[in-house]
Amino acid sequence: MSSSTRSTAISDDVESNYKALKALKNTEVTSFAWKDVTVTVKDNETKQPKLLLDGVDGVVRPGELVALMGPSGSGKTTLLNVLARRTAAANAKVDGDVLINGKTVSLQEFRRISSYVEQDDALIGSLTVQETISFAAQLSLSRRIPKSQKQQRVSDIIDSFGLRNQANTIIGTPVKKGISGGQKRRVSVASQLMSNPRVLFLDEPTSGLDSAASFEVISFLKKIARENNLLVIASIHQPSTTTFNLFDKLLLLSSGKTIYHGPVSDVNSYFSSIGFPVPGYTNPAEFIIDLVNTDFSEDAASSEKHKGSITEAWKASPMATVLANQLNETDDMDLGAHEDIARPGFFSQTLTLLNRLWIKSYRDVLAYGVRVAMYMGLAIMMGTVWLRLKEHQDYIQPFINAIFFGSAFMSFMAVAYVPAFLEDFHTFTKERSNGLYGATSFLLSNFLIGLPYLFLISTLFSVVTYFLANFRPTATAFFFYLMWLFLDLLAAESLVVLISVLLPNFVLSLAVTAFANGLWMSVGGFLVSDKILNVFWKYVFSYIDYQSYVFKGMMYNEFSERTYQCSAAAPPCFCSYDSPLADECKIPGTAVLQQYGFSQRDKRGQWIGILLGITLGLRLLAWVVLKTVRR
Ligand SMILES: Nc1ncnc2c1ncn2[C@@H]1O[C@H](COP(=O)(O)OP(=O)(O)OP(=O)(O)O)[C@@H](O)[C@H]1O
Numbered sequence: 001m002s003s004s005t006r007s008t009a010i011s012d013d014v015e016s017n018y019k020a021l022k023a024l025k026n027t028e029v030t031s032f033a034w035k036d037v038t039v040t041v042k043d044n045e046t047k048q049p050k051l052l053l054d055g056v057d058g059v060v061r062p063g064e065l066v067a068l069m070g071p072s073g074s075g076k077t078t079l080l081n082v083l084a085r086r087t088a089a090a091n092a093k094v095d096g097d098v099l100i101n102g103k104t105v106s107l108q109e110f111r112r113i114s115s116y117v118e119q120d121d122a123l124i125g126s127l128t129v130q131e132t133i134s135f136a137a138q139l140s141l142s143r144r145i146p147k148s149q150k151q152q153r154v155s156d157i158i159d160s161f162g163l164r165n166q167a168n169t170i171i172g173t174p175v176k177k178g179i180s181g182g183q184k185r186r187v188s189v190a191s192q193l194m195s196n197p198r199v200l201f202l203d204e205p206t207s208g209l210d211s212a213a214s215f216e217v218i219s220f221l222k223k224i225a226r227e228n229n230l231l232v233i234a235s236i237h238q239p240s241t242t243t244f245n246l247f248d249k250l251l252l253l254s255s256g257k258t259i260y261h262g263p264v265s266d267v268n269s270y271f272s273s274i275g276f277p278v279p280g281y282t283n284p285a286e287f288i289i290d291l292v293n294t295d296f297s298e299d300a301a302s303s304e305k306h307k308g309s310i311t312e313a314w315k316a317s318p319m320a321t322v323l324a325n326q327l328n329e330t331d332d333m334d335l336g337a338h339e340d341i342a343r344p345g346f347f348s349q350t351l352t353l354l355n356r357l358w359i360k361s362y363r364d365v366l367a368y369g370v371r372v373a374m375y376m377g378l379a380i381m382m383g384t385v386w387l388r389l390k391e392h393q394d395y396i397q398p399f400i401n402a403i404f405f406g407s408a409f410m411s412f413m414a415v416a417y418v419p420a421f422l423e424d425f426h427t428f429t430k431e432r433s434n435g436l437y438g439a440t441s442f443l444l445s446n447f448l449i450g451l452p453y454l455f456l457i458s459t460l461f462s463v464v465t466y467f468l469a470n471f472r473p474t475a476t477a478f479f480f481y482l483m484w485l486f487l488d489l490l491a492a493e494s495l496v497v498l499i500s501v502l503l504p505n506f507v508l509s510l511a512v513t514a515f516a517n518g519l520w521m522s523v524g525g526f527l528v529s530d531k532i533l534n535v536f537w538k539y540v541f542s543y544i545d546y547q548s549y550v551f552k553g554m555m556y557n558e559f560s561e562r563t564y565q566c567s568a569a570a571p572p573c574f575c576s577y578d579s580p581l582a583d584e585c586k587i588p589g590t591a592v593l594q595q596y597g598f599s600q601r602d603k604r605g606q607w608i609g610i611l612l613g614i615t616l617g618l619r620l621l622a623w624v625v626l627k628t629v630r631r
Helices: 003-024 076-083 107-113 129-140 147-160 181-193 211-228 264-273 284-292 300-316 318-328 346-363 365-385 393-433 439-469 475-502 506-523 535-540 546-559 589-595 604-627
Strands: 032-042 049-060 065-069 093-100 114-117 199-203 231-235 249-254 257-263 563-565 586-588
Touching: 032 076, 032 318, 049 076, 049 231, 049 249, 049 257, 049 318, 065 076, 065 211, 065 284, 076 093, 076 199, 076 231, 076 249, 107 114, 114 181, 129 147, 129 181, 129 346, 147 181, 147 211, 181 199, 181 211, 211 231, 249 264, 249 284, 249 300, 257 264, 257 284, 257 300, 257 318, 264 284, 284 300, 300 318, 346 365, 346 439, 365 393, 365 439, 393 439, 393 475, 393 506, 393 546, 393 563, 439 475, 439 604, 475 506, 475 546, 475 604, 506 535, 506 546, 546 589, 546 604, 586 589
Parallel strands: 065 231, 065 249, 114 199, 199 231
Antiparallel strands: 032 049, 032 093, 249 257, 563 586
16 A cells, blocks of 8 residues: 555544544534423323423533432423423323424424433343444444444444443343443443434433442443533432532422422522521432422421422522523524434344344344244154154044144244343334334344244254154155244244234233134134134134144145055954045045045145235234334
8 A cells, every 4th residue: 555545544534533523522402491391191080180290491501411300209200201202191281392402393303313211221131232332323323424433433432431341241131141230321321322312311320220330320421421512311319429419400300390400519509598408418419309208298288388388489599580581592503414313224224133133143042042942842742742653544633633733832832932022122112212213124124033043943843843753754745844834933923023012011912922822723723623613713713813724734735645544454444534545445635634624626825825914914013003003
């Protein structure tokens, strides 16, 4: 490389590093304010309107870290939701304004410049810290930003959050320990910063952490807010004095009303001025929360009066007047367009999700490993129970039973997919709320990542059971058997996906999936033949029962071309099925099919089509649910 080319490359590098650092810096948002925020719900008991928030005002400037505090039930979460423009509370009516630079901005614009870190970390346990932040960058940043710049940004964030020594450590799964709770919180915040938010909301970022870890998390937040001029609002429960002092401002709520909103450094003087000085050697955060906490008071009327007087004192305070004036000062700076925070496109996001799921799939034994082992165990059990069945009429029923058991249990055991899917679903709901990607990318990547594993399971299961049970010994029949199992698993997993997005709760999803499988087994044509199944179950369920097509397909596979010996002790010959080959003391498999009401025509193409249709239909329904019910 010539010296001039080298120096151009170096200056490009310096330039891109500079851009990477600069992109984090907020220059567009000069203020974030909320005016007269009031939230009302209908009280379940009295059926009267109930105020959750009552005319709450506030303002945050660049570089400021704001603590949102108050006793339990004071409205912190509700306010944080309103500020982050999420659903405040179920069936709530929200009034008031949330302003960026003095203006109301569209929800799309708001999502672009803000991010919300939820209380529970939506991290994927099997990824390393570096991978987690790197995937967050790939999901957040446009493909137009060069890879080197993205890597630089990831590296900077890892350093800024003091995570360099843990960069290659996994987050942690139930079976493999990873980083500490405080480090997890830092990774969560760091990941959210990859989308370059200017305003960051955090719901109790220190929950579950001891005071040292809480201090550490808030210190990093303060540093990043200062360095990049970010506006940070975090709800927090009783911080230690040192942690409390890291915040620049405090908004203290009680029963949905403002008790104090101003600099943390003025807390002592303000409460002294209204007659409640913070005693020496006392944690001020603890003192002021106790001051307005009436939950454990024995004299409800007097404590309500006391709280009312503190609320009134705030309204009458000079600080409240200053705040009102600040809210009236409009700031007319435009947010402008930011190429660097444009999101990547659909294909790029789906590929990133696939890549992330792929790592999880082979690294996290709970994702697929356990299921592969479980299906292998089931295959060995089945193959050794139905061991080397013979071409004899005594073995016809065991053959049919083996077919039913294999197809039904394959589907039934898809319940084991529920926990893994729910974990992905929870990650998705959080990432979607932050505007990273949508339902289509999520469902598509989940579907695609399952294909090789479901194929592997079907292949291993077929190899073990097909030969042990001695199903029809031809290569074509073997591959058809494998195909039916694969289609069975595809449909069964699609059902799990639909049920889990409808009822995203572990126990409920598990119960409903198990119930649905019980239903499919009952109406699938084995336990009660189609010929005598009553019309309700037949017409309402049996046609959409994917297991029934798998059962038919496997029955056809076994019986369409094989013949079975009638009673061995001849003469006289006794055939247990009505057989056209009775003269030869044989039963054609087609006689068995006839008894089950199968037509003589080869309908495999139709059954395959229906199975694929059911799979597609279930996935589409899940997509509709995500687009409508679970928005
Ligand atoms: N949909 C609703 N209907 C009726 N009351 C509600 C509803 N949602 C929330 N609340 C009530 O509103 C009040 C404020 O709730 P919120 O969750 O905002 O409090 P919080 O300060 O975050 O509490 P915590 O610190 O315990 O999380 C509580 O008393 C809660 O019971």
